[in-house]
Amino acid sequence: MTLLNERCKPFAEYVDQAKACGFYPYFRPIAQSWGPEVQVDDRRLVMVGSNDYLGLAHDPRVVDAAAKALGRWGTGPGGSRFLCGNMTVHEALEERLADFVGKRKALVHTTGFTTNVGVIDCLLGPEDVILVDRENHSSIFEGCRASGARVVPFKHNDAGDARRKLLRALERGIQGCVLLVTEGVFSMSGDAVLLPDFLALGDDCPSLLVYLDDAHGLGVMGPHGRGTAARFACTGRVDYIMGTFSKALASVGGFIATDDEQVLEFVRHHSKPLIFSAALPASAVAAVQASLDVLDREPERVDRLRAITERVRNGYREIGLKVRDSETPIVPIHIGPEMTAYHFAQELFAHGVFALPAVYPAVPRGKAVIRTAFMSTHEDRHIDFVLEVVQKLARKHDVPGRFADSEGAVAETARVSSLVC
Numbered sequence: 001m002t003l004l005n006e007r008c009k010p011f012a013e014y015v016d017q018a019k020a021c022g023f024y025p026y027f028r029p030i031a032q033s034w035g036p037e038v039q040v041d042d043r044r045l046v047m048v049g050s051n052d053y054l055g056l057a058h059d060p061r062v063v064d065a066a067a068k069a070l071g072r073w074g075t076g077p078g079g080s081r082f083l084c085g086n087m088t089v090h091e092a093l094e095e096r097l098a099d100f101v102g103k104r105k106a107l108v109h110t111t112g113f114t115t116n117v118g119v120i121d122c123l124l125g126p127e128d129v130i131l132v133d134r135e136n137h138s139s140i141f142e143g144c145r146a147s148g149a150r151v152v153p154f155k156h157n158d159a160g161d162a163r164r165k166l167l168r169a170l171e172r173g174i175q176g177c178v179l180l181v182t183e184g185v186f187s188m189s190g191d192a193v194l195l196p197d198f199l200a201l202g203d204d205c206p207s208l209l210v211y212l213d214d215a216h217g218l219g220v221m222g223p224h225g226r227g228t229a230a231r232f233a234c235t236g237r238v239d240y241i242m243g244t245f246s247k248a249l250a251s252v253g254g255f256i257a258t259d260d261e262q263v264l265e266f267v268r269h270h271s272k273p274l275i276f277s278a279a280l281p282a283s284a285v286a287a288v289q290a291s292l293d294v295l296d297r298e299p300e301r302v303d304r305l306r307a308i309t310e311r312v313r314n315g316y317r318e319i320g321l322k323v324r325d326s327e328t329p330i331v332p333i334h335i336g337p338e339m340t341a342y343h344f345a346q347e348l349f350a351h352g353v354f355a356l357p358a359v360y361p362a363v364p365r366g367k368a369v370i371r372t373a374f375m376s377t378h379e380d381r382h383i384d385f386v387l388e389v390v391q392k393l394a395r396k397h398d399v400p401g402r403f404a405d406s407e408g409a410v411a412e413t414a415r416v417s418s419l420v421c
């Protein structure tokens with residue numbers, strides 16, 4: 001047995017056990033998708049776990065655009081953008097994205113994950129300080145770790161705590177720059193950032209730079225789905241807007257947008273994933289362009305998404321589930337203990353609903369949720385069905401009774417504590 005095998009064996013055995021007990025919910029192979037419905041084995045289920053919020057991944061106009069691009073540029077890019085994989089479609093999309101989010105320039109990467117890692121890593125260094133929300137996405141923490149900057153986490157969506165941490169860091173002295181990184185919409189809780197409160201921190205530190213990861217806000221928040229900064233009418237005060245194509249924009253890929261063209265030029269030549277990893281295939285780029293076209297023409301999709309989500313929130317409240325006020329399409333069912341969440345998810349699946357449990361470290365320990373997320377293409381019958389099943393299971397597992405209020409008591413997570421200075 002190798003040392004590596006020794007290290008991995010207990011985990012592999014744990015997964016085998018979970019599979020044998022029928023609780024293992026991850027990596028389920030989907031045989032076919034119709035958007036709001038999917039086929040797994042020979043069963044058709046209602047999908048309420050997808051980030052395809054506008055239901056555009058199956059829109060014939062988007063599919064056609066991707067197919068045409070395949071014909072013109074082929075299936076693979078043939079290299080990184082730096083070398084021979086840069087295509088006219090990438091540059092056209094960058095112009096379109098910059099305009100969409102209200103910034104001068106944008107730069108496309110192959111995934112959202114590598115956008116965060118590449119950008120934060122190449123822009124920041126050991127002399128800098130990065131203030132991060134404790135519940136930020138793993139890609140942000142990876143970027144911070146790679147940069148070597150001093151990472152200062154603050155309580156989730158708590159600008160007061162961020163301010164205290166900022167003042168303490170200023171007192172200790174900062175040689176380089178201070179970057180605050182937060183998200184427009186948090187992927188597990190569905191919380192929208194209290195952006196104006198965070199931007200007000202600039203009063204204490206005029207050189208503060210703000211980086212907004214709007215992976216789950218683009219296409220969903222603000223007028224015509226232009227994102228969270230537009231929602232709060234403060235695009236000009238956010239220095240960097242990051243977005244992904246893997247959610248509402250029905251594709252894969254990511255981008256960073258800013259008014260600072262020189263910073264963007266630096267990133268173009270220093271972001272490691274941009275230089276050393278293959279470019280986003282043209283078909284994926286074309287799908288994003290076509291999604292933006294549809295969104296331009298049919299902004300009512302955003303309204304429909306909000307109406308559906310509001311219906312779900314009210315439905316969950318009637319069942320007795322604790323639901324926070326929010327305007328995002330992510331509505332977690334707060335369960336608490338991890339094992340109950342696994343049971344609940346398994347039974348949802350057995351009843352025909354595809355939704356996954358989010359457990360530690362995606363959420364704090366003992367505060368597991370079932371993440372349900374909705375699409376503008378869900379029909380009323382889908383929502384009726386999901387509410388009926390959730391009600392039945394919530395009663396069975398006594399979920400309203402079990403739910404422990406987590407507001408204001410967000411526990412430390414390992415991924416954060418390993419970075420705290």
Ligand SMILES: Cc1ncc(COP(=O)(O)O)c(C=O)c1O
Pocket residue numbers: 111112113114116137139183187213215216244245246252253254
């Ligand atoms: C907030 C946030 N940022 C970045 C990413 C990474 O994006 P992608 O999946 O497009 O690589 C995700 C993915 O879920 C995310 O939720």
